[in-house]
Every structure is written in structure tokens, then in C-alpha cells.
Amino acid sequence: MxxxxxxxxxxxxxxxxxxxxxxxxxxxxxxxxxxxxxxxxxxxxxxxxxxxxxxxxxxxxxxxxxxxxxxxxxxxxxxxxxxxxxxxxxxxxxxxxxxxxxxxxNTPPGILAWGAVAHEARAVEGGYRVTARWDFASGSRQASWLGAHVRIVDGNGTPRKNADRSPELRTILFPVASATLHDVWQAIGLAGTGTDSYEVYDLFVPERFTAFRDVPSALRETGPLYRIGTGSTFSLGFAAVSLGVARATLDAAIALAREKHQSLAASAMRDNGAVQGLIGRTEGDLRAARAYLYATAHAMWGDLSITGEFSAAHRGAVRLAATWTIHQSAKVVDAAYHMAGATAVFRSHPFERRFRDMHAIAQQIQARDTHYEDVGKAILAES
CATH class of the missing domain: 1.10.540.10 (Acyl-CoA dehydrogenase/oxidase, N-terminal domain)
Structure with a gap:
């Protein structure tokens, strides 16, 4: 299907x-x-x-x-x-x-994964040669192809530059069979992602299996989606993941509160005013975060569909909304976890894994506090 x-x-x-x-x-x-x-x-x-x-x-x-x-x-x-x-x-x-x-x-399974930007590829006749190792390749264990984002050097080792003198970066693509995968992902959360490392040695990558990533002039497709670029799409996507984790965790806490009678407490959790207030405030926080993220995405998509341009203002708005949403989702998960009390520490209940997963998400690049600085700097530069 x-x-x-x-x-x-x-x-x-x-x-x-x-x-x-x-x-x-x-x-x-x-x-x-x-x-x-x-x-x-x-x-x-x-x-x-x-x-x-x-x-x-x-x-x-x-x-x-x-x-x-x-x-x-x-x-x-x-x-x-x-x-x-x-x-x-x-x-x-x-x-x-x-x-x-x-x-x-379109050759099954047709799944591509890649990791962090790192290392160099040397230009040779017909393509590039590279020996390197990359980290953080979520989904690599399901992939049939891997990618890597590399700086390009000429045959004599001279770094290539773009017109603005920045390093030339390309994404190289190669079958997963060309690489050695290293099982390194022993993490407190998102344990099932298999976010492992991968390595190639003296690999030749033909020119046609390389591309400029997130460069509008290099696009061969005209749809608005590809104007957003992978960086901002990662931000929106992973912020949505955080919302899903937060929703499930809060729902589990609500279900628990309807049934649980806390030890030494005079009344059931559902009748406890403090619990009722915490659920109300936390529900409001989650709804506000979701509304903000989706409103930002909706406004950006509407402008993009009309103008065909993904502007610096759009990029900043997406970054701010995604970062804040991830941070708010973590607060929701924390509130739900603490609300569940001792129940939350048992692996048989749906709290501790989501707590660990959420805090692994909050440690990723999309949730860096420095994003607020970048947005604030841009706001202060407006005249």
C-alpha cells in the first residue's frame, strides 16, 4: 500500500x-x-x-x-x-x-541516510576520492545508500572555494556496501535509531553521485518543498517528533491520574487540586507550542508557495519556533514524568523511555540555545 x-x-x-x-x-x-x-x-x-x-x-x-x-x-x-x-x-x-x-x-528499499559534515574529498577524473569516517547517521541500519557532506579539494590539495570565498561543499552518495558501519550508538535515549558511524577507504564516487545541498541554483525540481532546504526541514520535522513524544507522555500521565490513588494521599489523583492544576497548565503549554510551530510552518509555506522564495526571515522564524517547541516539549515531558511519581521509574510503564528519548532530542543540534542568539542578533539588526 x-x-x-x-x-x-x-x-x-x-x-x-x-x-x-x-x-x-x-x-x-x-x-x-x-x-x-x-x-x-x-x-x-x-x-x-x-x-x-x-x-x-x-x-x-x-x-x-x-x-x-x-x-x-x-x-x-x-x-x-x-x-x-x-x-x-x-x-x-x-x-x-x-x-x-x-x-x-527507486531500487528497493530506496532509503538514504547520512551523518555530520566532516572531512574532504579529492577531485579526480570523473569524480572524487575520499577516505573518511562520519558520525551520527540515524537510520543507517535501514539504508541502502549513505551520504556524506564534504569539503572539496583539487588534485593538488588546494581547497575549492565558492564565489563568496566559502569552502565548496558537496554531498557525495554511495551504496551502503561501500562503507564499514561502526556500532557506536550506546545512548540514554533514541536508542533504537542506530545512529552509528560509517567509514570509507579510498572510495571513488562518480561525479553524478554528488550534489550541492541546499543550493537553490542547483535544484532540478521546481516544487516549493525543495526551496526550504534540508536544514530547516530537519528542524520542523524533529520539532514535530518532540511534540509527539510530549503528547504521548502527557496522555499517559492523564490516564494514570484518572486511576491512581497515591500512597498516603487522602484522595485519588484525579480529585487532587494540585494535580488538576498541573495538568491544565501543562496541557496549555503543549497546545501553545504546537500551535506556534504549525502557525510558523503554515505562514512560511504560504509565502513560499506564492513567491518561490525561502528568505532569511523564514529561516529565522523556523529556527526559533522549532527550538522553542523542542524545549517546551521537554518541559511537558518533565512535568508528566514527575506527576507520575514512583510509577514513572519502571520500564513497564510508558514514562521512563519517553523521558530519556525526549532528553536525547533536546541535546541535538536543532535544540541548541545558540539558535536564540542567532535570531536575536537578526532582530536587533533590523532597522
Whole structure:
């Protein structure tokens, strides 16, 4: 089954969420998405959410992508994180020639993952040679292709420069079989993402399997989605994941409060005024964060669809909304965790894993406090 106009991505995500929730313990134990989950994501076309329509992808509006991740995150954060990572990676197809993109994304399973920007590739006849190791490749254990973002040097070792004198960066793509994966992801949260390292030695990458990432002039697709670029799409997607985790955690706390009678307490939790007030305030915080994130995405998408431009103002607005949403989601999870009391510490209850997952999300680049400084600097520079 694939995502179609009749059965949308959000509905498909909601339909397979129970399966994912049922696999969550095994995902945590093995530190990998299970075959059943990967198969469900592929069969339902969710990995193809941001792939161009010219390649058979959904090329979904940004809010649809966000809602899809939010639904999956309610079931399991690691699954949502891998899905978000690999979906955004697929946006590089918009900068590749059609035949190359077809080979990568329409040969099953057609999943691309990549890690952090690092190292150099040397220009040689017909392409590039590279020996390097990269980290933080979420979703790499499901991928058929890997990518890496590298600085380009000429044959004599001279760094290439863009017109503005900045280093020339390219994304190189190669089959996962060309790399050695290192099992290094022993983390407190998002354990199932398999965010491992990967390494290549003296690998030749043909020119056609390279692209400029997030460079509008290099785009071969005209849809507004690809004007946003991968950086801002990662921000919106992972902020949506944080909302899903927060929603599920707060819902679990509400369900617990309806039934639990705390030790030594005179009344049930549901009748406790302090608990009632905490739930009300926390619910308001979560609804406000979600409304802000989606309002920002909606306004940006509306402008982008009309003008075709993703401006610096859009980029700043997205960064601010995504960062703040992740931080607010962490506060919601903390409140729900503490509300659950001693119940929250047991692995048999749906609190401690989400607590760990949320705090792993909050440590990622999308949640850095320095983003507030960047936005504040831009605001102060306005005249």
C-alpha cells in the first residue's frame, strides 16, 4: 500500500502506529528498527514523503510531513526520528539528475541516510576520492545508500572555494556496501535509531553521485518543498517528533491520574487540586507550542508557495519556533514524568523511555540555545 490522495500520509502513519508501539520494546532492546516496522514504513510509502513526485514520491507539503512524524512519535520516538532523518535525506533527489535519483531511490528499499559534515574529498577524473569516517547517521541500519557532506579539494590539495570565498561543499552518495558501519550508538535515549558511524577507504564516487545541498541554483525540481532546504526541514520535522513524544507522555500521565490513588494521599489523583492544576497548565503549554510551530510552518509555506522564495526571515522564524517547541516539549515531558511519581521509574510503564528519548532530542543540534542568539542578533539588526 502506498500513500495516495485518497489515503494520506498522516492517516497511514496513524494506521501503523499500533504496530510500531507493539515493537517499541524490541526496538529499544536491539537498538534497531525491527524488520516489521521497516516493512510497514516502506509498504505505506512513508519514507517517500519528501521524494519528488517525478520519482513517484509524495512531495508532501511541510505540515503533512510534520503531522506524519508526530503520529509516529506518539508510538515510538526512535522510529519517528529515523523516518524523519531518512525522509529529509531523500530531498537531495531534487538536486540529482533523474536517472541517478531513480537508481538510488527507486531500487528497493530506496532509503538514504547520512551523518555530520566532516572531512574532504579529492577531485579526480570523473569524480572524487575520499577516505573518511562520519558520525551520527540515524537510520543507517535501514539504508541502502549513505551520504556524506564534504569539503572539496583539487588534485593538488588546494581547497575549492565558492564565489563568496566559502569552502565548496558537496554531498557525495554511495551504496551502503561501500562503507564499514561502526556500532557506536550506546545512548540514554533514541536508542533504537542506530545512529552509528560509517567509514570509507579510498572510495571513488562518480561525479553524478554528488550534489550541492541546499543550493537553490542547483535544484532540478521546481516544487516549493525543495526551496526550504534540508536544514530547516530537519528542524520542523524533529520539532514535530518532540511534540509527539510530549503528547504521548502527557496522555499517559492523564490516564494514570484518572486511576491512581497515591500512597498516603487522602484522595485519588484525579480529585487532587494540585494535580488538576498541573495538568491544565501543562496541557496549555503543549497546545501553545504546537500551535506556534504549525502557525510558523503554515505562514512560511504560504509565502513560499506564492513567491518561490525561502528568505532569511523564514529561516529565522523556523529556527526559533522549532527550538522553542523542542524545549517546551521537554518541559511537558518533565512535568508528566514527575506527576507520575514512583510509577514513572519502571520500564513497564510508558514514562521512563519517553523521558530519556525526549532528553536525547533536546541535546541535538536543532535544540541548541545558540539558535536564540542567532535570531536575536537578526532582530536587533533590523532597522
Amino acid at each position: 502506498n500513500a495516495t490522495p485518497k489515503v494520506g500520509l498522516v492517516e497511514l502513519a496513524r494506521a501503523i502506529a499500533p504496530l510500531i508501539a507493539g515493537e517499541a520494546d524490541e526496538i529499544e532492546r536491539t537498538r534497531r528498527l525491527t524488520p516489521a516496522v521497516v516493512d510497514a514504513l516502506i509498504r505505506n510509502g512513508l519514507y517517500r514523503a519528501l521524494l519528488p513526485q517525478s520519482l513517484g514520491g509524495a512531495e508532501a507539503p511541510i505540515e503533512v510531513f510534520m503531522q506524519m512524524l508526530e503520529e509516529i512519535a506518539k508510538a515510538d520516538a526512535s522510529t519517528a526520528w529515523c523516518l524523519g532523518q531518512c525522509s529529509v535525506c531523500a530531498m537531495i533527489a531534487a538536486s540529482l539528475d533523474h536517472d541517478t535519483a531513480q537508481e538510488i531511490f
